[in-house]
Amino acid sequence: MLYSGTYKSVIKIVGLLLFISLMGGCGCDRKKVQEEPAEKEPTDLELIKEAGVLKVVVDYNSTNYFVYRGKPMGYQYDLVHELCEALDVNPQITVSNDLVESFDGLQNGRFDIIAQNLTVTRKRRELVDFTAPLKQTRQVLVQRKPNPNDSNTVYLKSTLELAEKKVHVQKNSSYSRRLVNLSEEIGYPIEIVEDSIYGVEQLVARVANGEIDYTVCDEDVARVNKTYYRNIDVSLVISFPQNIAWAVRKNASDDWKAYLDNWITEFKKTRKHAVLYNKYFSSPRSSHRMDSEYHSITGGKISEYDPVVKELAANHGWDWRLVSSIMYEESRFNPEAESWGGAYGLMQLMPNTATALGVTDITEPRENIRGGILMLNWLDEQLLNSIPDSTERIKFTLAAYNIGLGHVKDAQRLARKYGKNQHKWEGNVDFYLRNKSSSKYFEDPVVRWGYARGEEAYNYVQRVTGNYEHYLNVIPK
Structure with missing residues (x-):
């Protein structure tokens, strides 16, 4: 009788231990299920390839994007097409000369990339990520050449002479920030007029036409404009060399920026890029294009018909x-x-x-x-x-x-x-x-x-x- 009671007690203890073991095992299984990672979200690069479309914003000017004799052209336009060919996607191009619109569109997903001549600055780095540099340039003052017959010439030979001068620049551009810093450096105020209507090249044209006295733009763009505005001078450099790059969203996946960095670095080494750059920034034909009535900027015509x-x-x-x-x-x-x-x-x-x-x-x-x-x-x-x-x-x-x-x-x-x-x-x-x-x-x-x-x-x-x-x-x- 005692043996029987002891045996029953042992059976109960063994059963309890087995139950606890099984429950513990179930708990472990549940924990393992809970710890299984969620399905991986597609990256920016994967989404672009899946959609088959790259959404790009470019700016409209004589070097980046324009239409000549019915054909769309431009340094940034051609670069974008080379990139899309490498990605095997189609470009969806939006034109905007409003930097705020471009940056906002990038942040809200309207654009995948800003393909413009963006100067890389610390302030902008807080808003976007920049790709590997496309090129380097310096900022220059655009002014009319000196007139020996005019005693009231406005021609400046030194940055020190910018003191208390009025300079028109594109609104929200890096040129405005540079002039603020330059004002500090020379110890005198510079009157900076941020223009929300005219783009960089339109301001250059206004200088050439005598409507304003000064503006600022990148050196390579200034040299191109100098070939068809023969009365302007672009020799006064006002900045150190600066990187020019494309921009992607700050929270973009690493693979998208890594792809762009690698593509840009490798493409810049090719002969095709050298030819492309020369076509828009060094070739004498660039001035001939601008002189044509079939250039969308200067003439606005598609054809003679x-x-x-x-x-x-x-x-x-x-x-x-x-x-x-x-x-x-x-x-x-x-x-x-x-x-x-x-x-x-x-x-x-x-x-x-x-x-x-x-x-x-x-x-x-x-x-x-x-x-x-x-x-x-x-x-x-x-x-x-x-x-x-x-x-x-x-x-x-x-x-x-x-x-x-x-x-x-x-x-x-x-x-x-x-x-x-x-x-x-x-x-x-x-x-x-x-x-x-x-x-x-x-x-x-x-x-x-x-x-x-x-x-x-x-x-x-x-x-x-x-x-x-x-x-x-x-x-x-």
């Missing part, structure tokens, strides 16, 4: 800048351009099509433009019911202008068959048009027009809409 395009486009409800973008892609504004297939003129009309549209002389520029616009009208009308969104319809109309309406309709039918949106271009109909050279698609029963090299039409739409966006950025309506 602007007046005709504006008139005819307005008559039919088209934006003349879109028509000009088509014309640039079709013929580079050459009225005698002729394709291997027989298309002719500024808008590359086929003779039979021109006749059907009532074009009397395909070789006459005005008639050729009119015919091209009538063709756009007809295509737009054919697509109106299936693509009610006018902005979306432009892409379909452009594709049809290039490859033919039948092939675009085929791509719509393929999109519908394979569960995509036949009313949307990007990521839907464009895929099937691009792949219409594949037997899987051009032999599909829903296809009526057979084989097509749709990749060409897809690229055509990309180029025309891309150039059109650049025209919208800098060419007045």
Whole structure:
């Protein structure tokens, strides 16, 4: 009886210990589950590659970004395109000469990068992270050359002579901070006027035109401007050499900045970069570009046919800048351009099509433009019911202008068959048009027009809409 009671007690103790052990094990398992790391958030670089788009803000001036003879150009513009090619993404370019807007847009995610001539300063480092330097430059005073016949000349030979002088600079620029420090250094006040309307090069132009006496800008930009404003002097240096760089968000992931730093460092070593830099900062052609009426800054024209395009486009409800973008892609504004297939003129009309549209002389520029616009009208009308969104319809109309309406309709039918949106271009109909050279698609029963090299039409739409966006950025309506 005693043995039986003892045995039962032992059994109870063993059971209790086993229960505690099991509970402890469960607790450990729960702890392990709780300590498992959460799913890793994608980095900035991964998000950019996944989206396939790099959102960039550039400033509009004669070196960084402009349009010349219908073609977007510029040092920063070309750099961005080289970067996007390396990333295998498309650039989405916004133009802003407002530094506050650029910095705010970077912080709130509107932009991935500021691709401007940003001077690296301690104050700015508190707001953003800078990439590896693109270049170094110094700040210089821009003033008019001395006039020996004018006893009241305002020409300055030394920074000491800036005492109590009025200097206009772009608002929120590093030039203002440098002048504040310079004022301390010389021991006299400098009247600093921060201009919120004019950009750096516009202020240089105002100096050249005698509207103001002084401004400040980077030395390399000043030298370029000196080639077409022959009356300005840029020899008075007011700063030590300073780094110029791009900016990314302060909280951007390390891999994005590391990628940019590495890319910039390596690209600067290439011959391509040397050629690019020379093109915008050293070549005599830079002054010839600025002298042209087809430079967006000085002349504001896209081509010599602007007046005709504006008139005819307005008559039919088209934006003349879109028509000009088509014309640039079709013929580079050459009225005698002729394709291997027989298309002719500024808008590359086929003779039979021109006749059907009532074009009397395909070789006459005005008639050729009119015919091209009538063709756009007809295509737009054919697509109106299936693509009610006018902005979306432009892409379909452009594709049809290039490859033919039948092939675009085929791509719509393929999109519908394979569960995509036949009313949307990007990521839907464009895929099937691009792949219409594949037997899987051009032999599909829903296809009526057979084989097509749709990749060409897809690229055509990309180029025309891309150039059109650049025209919208800098060419007045």
